[in-house]
Amino acid sequence: MRKAFIVMAQKDNVATALKEIHEGEEIYYNNKKIRINRKIPFGHKFALKEIKKGEYVIKYGEIIGIARKDIREGDWVHTRNVKSAYLERYK
């Protein structure tokens, strides 16, 4: 069966969609039900838990960015709500 998403490391707070996931769909991760808040395109990320503004976004068990605003569980996670933590250092 085709998987809906993949989580790259245990510590991650985001998952990557392996197919388009629709708004209102419910997915299960670590025995937890997560409601998807808006359409997640193939290859894009959604939050596995709440990430508050200023907190790190974690994928591959590493920091891939900082939340620009509060991100709810099941939200689409992309450039609109995440900025590079790396580039911040070179500003």
Add this chain to the structure above:
Amino acid sequence: MVEEFMGYLRDDGSVGIRNKIVILPSVVCSSVVAQRISEKVEGSVALTHPFGCGHIGPDFEYMARTLAGLAMNPNVYGVLIIGLGCENLTSNILAKRIKNSKKPLEFFDIQDIKGGTIAAIEKGIKIARKMRNEANELKKEPFDFSHLILGLECGGSDSISGITANPVVGIVSDKIVELGGTVILPEFTEWIGTEHLLMKRAINEEIANQIKETIDSFIESTKKLGLDFRGAQPTPGNIKGGLTTIEEKSLGTIAKAGTAPIQGIIQYSEKPKGKGLWLMVEPGLDVESMTGLAAAGAQLIIMTTGRGTPTGNPVCPVIKICGNPKTCDWMRCNIDIDASEIITKDKSLEDLAQILWEKVKNVCNGKLTQSEILGHNELAIWRLPGFGLDISKLLNI
């Protein structure tokens, strides 16, 4: 159980997984002669290239090191160098370098024999055929994977390469390091955004600082050209595909190199100075990169691809692994490992790593890769060794 493969022992102690005769033109002017010779001798390959004359300073060194390095690759039994006679990278200079490998080696210049192209081809065929016969006498012996140098590469990546093919290769890369082997990760432009993580993996502070200096000096040099390497990533296409930040993109790329400690940084076409994982300074063009890996002594390359690419290498088998279902379908003849089942079926990264590991062993034992079957012998040499120097000075601006 000890993991082993059947290879060819060379006189310098290295081990080949192929047994090729190399016909090496020292300069573009002798490339057609070299090509004709190789066409007449089965199991030989002409390393044709458009260079060999007018090189100065670091450019000369990079060119000589790369051409000699390719000829010295453990997969090569013997070498015939064809010079013209008036070039500045002469057959003699290359021969002096290649002698260190103790391989059977012959060389001559077209201007030194009576009869021009035709006589040169005839002379070359005789020499190459004799070498081929000697090469055929060599018996394979079992070796453990501490004798293997694996090169890592990615080309035509897409937004899912970083969550499919690349981490699968990372698992196999770690396994080779664990078995005492050597792995080289090139393409430093794709480390940008993960310096701090690569530095943490360095075996000591000195190596960590080298990683930082390598990337910082490149970024400073390109800034003078008005380029912003950090700010331009990820590209609009990457963002559309789901990649959000430069560090996310680069993490997906360096996933190929697993989690092993980093032993050090080597320059383009330079041999690793020990076992384990090494970084190679190389800017990230697939074919240039694979040429540099083979010239550094890699007997095998694993290349991940998303959108698909057919390229190979003249002395080194290339295993292609792809996570994109459409590419695996459309370019099936170019792909060795279909990793798209991570997406289309419920296969795990570990499942695919097991399949890739079996493929690595088979290819080391002589099984041809798709790029070999299709005759992909692409060769390109990085000609901007200004890296590490001031690029703006080199370009005189």
